[in-house]
Amino acid sequence: MEDISIGFWGWFWLVFFIGGTLGIGFYAMTKTKTDEDFAVARKSYGPYILVLALASTIASGSTFMGIPGLAYDKGFPALWYPAIYPIGIYLGLILSVQLIKRAGDTFRSNSLPEFLGQRFDSDFLRVGFAILSLLLIYYVTAQVVAAATAFEVILGLDYRAGVVITVIVIGIYITIGGSHADILTDAFQGGLMLLIALLITGLFFLGTGTESGGAAGINAAIEAQDSSISWDNYFSPGDPIFGSLWLVILMFIAHLPFAMNPHIGNKAFALKDSAQLRKFLILAIPIGSILGFAVLGGLHARAIIGPELRPDAAIPALFVELFPPVVAGFLGIAILSAIISTADGLFVSIAVIFSNDLYRKTFAHKIHPNKSQKELEKTALNISRIATIVTVFAAMWLAWNPPDFLAVLLWIGVGGIMSGAAGPLVIGSIWRRSTKTAAISSFLVGVISYASMWLIVGWQNPFGAAGVCVTLGVVVMIVVSLFTEPMPEEKLNEIFSPTRK
Amino acid sequence: MAAVADAKLHPGQVKFGIKSAYPFKRLLNRFEQDGVVEVWYPWYYITLGVEMDTYLKKGMSYRDLVAVDALRPIRERVQGFPEITDSNFGKGVKLEPKISDKEAKEEAEDLLKGIVLSRNKLLKEYSIEVEKTSLIYHKTFVVKLKEVEPGNWLYIDSHFDAATTLKMRPEVYKHIQKR
Numbered sequence: 001m002e003d004i005s006i007g008f009w010g011w012f013w014l015v016f017f018i019g020g021t022l023g024i025g026f027y028a029m030t031k032t033k034t035d036e037d038f039a040v041a042r043k044s045y046g047p048y049i050l051v052l053a054l055a056s057t058i059a060s061g062s063t064f065m066g067i068p069g070l071a072y073d074k075g076f077p078a079l080w081y082p083a084i085y086p087i088g089i090y091l092g093l094i095l096s097v098q099l100i101k102r103a104g105d106t107f108r109s110n111s112l113p114e115f116l117g118q119r120f121d122s123d124f125l126r127v128g129f130a131i132l133s134l135l136l137i138y139y140v141t142a143q144v145v146a147a148a149t150a151f152e153v154i155l156g157l158d159y160r161a162g163v164v165i166t167v168i169v170i171g172i173y174i175t176i177g178g179s180h181a182d183i184l185t186d187a188f189q190g191g192l193m194l195l196i197a198l199l200i201t202g203l204f205f206l207g208t209g210t211e212s213g214g215a216a217g218i219n220a221a222i223e224a225q226d227s228s229i230s231w232d233n234y235f236s237p238g239d240p241i242f243g244s245l246w247l248v249i250l251m252f253i254a255h256l257p258f259a260m261n262p263h264i265g266n267k268a269f270a271l272k273d274s275a276q277l278r279k280f281l282i283l284a285i286p287i288g289s290i291l292g293f294a295v296l297g298g299l300h301a302r303a304i305i306g307p308e309l310r311p312d313a314a315i316p317a318l319f320v321e322l323f324p325p326v327v328a329g330f331l332g333i334a335i336l337s338a339i340i341s342t343a344d345g346l347f348v349s350i351a352v353i354f355s356n357d358l359y360r361k362t363f364a365h366k367i368h369p370n371k372s373q374k375e376l377e378k379t380a381l382n383i384s385r386i387a388t389i390v391t392v393f394a395a396m397w398l399a400w401n402p403p404d405f406l407a408v409l410l411w412i413g414v415g416g417i418m419s420g421a422a423g424p425l426v427i428g429s430i431w432r433r434s435t436k437t438a439a440i441s442s443f444l445v446g447v448i449s450y451a452s453m454w455l456i457v458g459w460q461n462p463f464g465a466a467g468v469c470v471t472l473g474v475v476v477m478i479v480v481s482l483f484t485e486p487m488p489e490e491k492l493n494e495i496f497s498p499t500r501k
Numbered sequence: 502m503a504a505v506a507d508a509k510l511h512p513g514q515v516k517f518g519i520k521s522a523y524p525f526k527r528l529l530n531r532f533e534q535d536g537v538v539e540v541w542y543p544w545y546y547i548t549l550g551v552e553m554d555t556y557l558k559k560g561m562s563y564r565d566l567v568a569v570d571a572l573r574p575i576r577e578r579v580q581g582f583p584e585i586t587d588s589n590f591g592k593g594v595k596l597e598p599k600i601s602d603k604e605a606k607e608e609a610e611d612l613l614k615g616i617v618l619s620r621n622k623l624l625k626e627y628s629i630e631v632e633k634t635s636l637i638y639h640k641t642f643v644v645k646l647k648e649v650e651p652g653n654w655l656y657i658d659s660h661f662d663a664a665t666t667l668k669m670r671p672e673v674y675k676h677i678q679k680r
Contacts, residue, residue, distance in 0.1 A: 381618065498574050499672040500599040 009329025010155040017333045018169060021185050047280035049187045051287050056190030056341035058089060059291045061146030063193070064335045069311030070241070071298030075222055075229020077242040082292030084248060088255030090285045096429035097277065111349070112425065113357045119428055119495055120436040123362065128443060130357035132420055135413030136346050137394055143343040144399040147336060153316050154332040160400065167396045170343050189337035194287065196334035197294045200315070204296035209304040209322055221303035240461040250467025254415070257422040257470060350391045355384035415462055419446035419469035423477030432492050438480035446473030505590070506583035508640040508659045510537060515644055518655040518664035533647040539593030540673055541638040542658065543571035545605035546582055549613060553627035567609035571598030571636070572672040576612045583660055585637060594676050598636065606631045643667060643677055651677060
């Protein structure tokens, strides 16, 4: 009976969520005061809204499922993850965003691969980074799988029906045009996720459902089950992710270039005024950290439910345990928010790879040499539309029978992008002396070493592998730069302090 | 006579400039002001009309304003014109534009095109027309600092809340060195 109730409330909230999101989208589109609002959202959004949009893009399905699942399984040592990753991600953003925004504005970059090509005057880097970024399709697929799993657990829906519904929802959602709709829906979802993360944090510190209450009550319950995962253990000896301080340091390093993923870094281009960049960055760390606190729910679930659950279901099960069905059903919406706000950014980024990085900037002048600028732009726009639709169907196809090695492919994508981007984008943004040869070497070493870690060495720790390869990429970037010809001063001035000729 | 946008330099702006240019050094060093050079910096202000049809609504139109830096490849959408007076430059350094108003128009058009295209998923047709171009000189300031090399002096443009070291603005630095 209870299951039916949760399913009912799950559906209720799902209709509410889809209606709410579409409502916000259409409200934003049709109720904007002027056509100008619709077209360009004139300097409408400052740091507060954009930080929520950024946080919701960074936080994916794993924020409420995979990561709390790790804590559920590995206990208190897993708290290193929320303690480390927001600092890593946002520190990386702070280091490189100023130059990327300034130079990106100057050179009219539409994407990070394009910016990378301009920074080092290299077609190879632009095309290489663009092609590597296509692996983001596995990231999208993972979001669809997570959403369909959430539907299965909370709504009692067949997995494949969940895949179809997810793809339809995302399909409708990404066609909401209009500048305000685009930014507001992401911020709305970020706000919703923030509330759920705060609720999870509050519950943890109250120790709801434990005998003695408080965080100590949760620890006591976990210790009674398995003393090796209580809070007296800072690390899990032998664990590939939380086994030692070195692995934790690698996790930190791995997240430094995370914001250089194409669907995240491009948020910097949307900030209305460069002068607000500082406030944007100051707000980004605490808000990102609060979302990371969702991991506490995994510990809480372990304490009051015990070790029998599938780890990914820890937070849904916690809510089912603690709350009436109406609230438990609402959780599905937070998970869906996390997934959709990440997936829509990914769809747009993949479309831009085809329309801008590959067509407009690379092949257009070869295959359409006689087309006017306006015709080229029209073709690019059509390519981006077709690419979006193809990506939606590809994600659906991959999610239909999720391959066993999906997680491996996903991390070859994300980890590979981070390993390849760390040297050229992060070091290239803060160090003038970085050279083109070094950037290409660092990109290749980062990507190839990351793929080898997975395929040849078979190291089952994505953060560790990314941490090693990011470090390797950075070292190669610095060493090769010192031994190769610096870029011409004129070119460097164009990037760091441009003037007209 | 030329269109100029006047400005006054307040002590708070110098403090802000030091904070922006030397986020760490200012904690260790005390910077002392050693005079100010006025610099007249050229910007093109371009008014444009945008018309567009989307799949949901037809015949939308609005006016936009873009400021194009005449010395650096920088364009920004702005809320409005600065307060303009017709006057002579008086003392100070006057910088000459390095692009024509035709080139500035193209850049402004290009900026809007990029924004309209990237932010509207349901866009069907659009057109952008330039309506008016004005060349306006902003009064900006080079703040000399005692016992600091000229390249590390401050450059302050209060119209855009921008403050940086002079070496980061080579187009201005070149003229200050010549003096």
